[in-house]
Amino acid sequence: MSKTRTEVLEESKKKGIVAAAATSGAVAAGVLLASPVIGAVAAVPGVYFAWKWWKHRTENGIRF
Numbered sequence: 001m002s003k004t005r006t007e008v009l010e011e012s013k014k015k016g017i018v019a020a021a022a023t024s025g026a027v028a029a030g031v032l033l034a035s036p037v038i039g040a041v042a043a044v045p046g047v048y049f050a051w052k053w054w055k056h057r058t059e060n061g062i063r064f
Contacts, residue, residue: 015049018053025046026044
């Protein structure tokens, strides 16, 4: 069964929040620990979740 438009938008919002939180955590880790290497390693989950969010939006025809 297909999802309704409202369900797809809610899912997109949740994925966006997760991606933003992961990215914010990576930035905070890089700044607070003053280490670009640790910041880069911490950014990997942020990039992954941002990619999933972006892909979800494009597959469902949601504009940016």
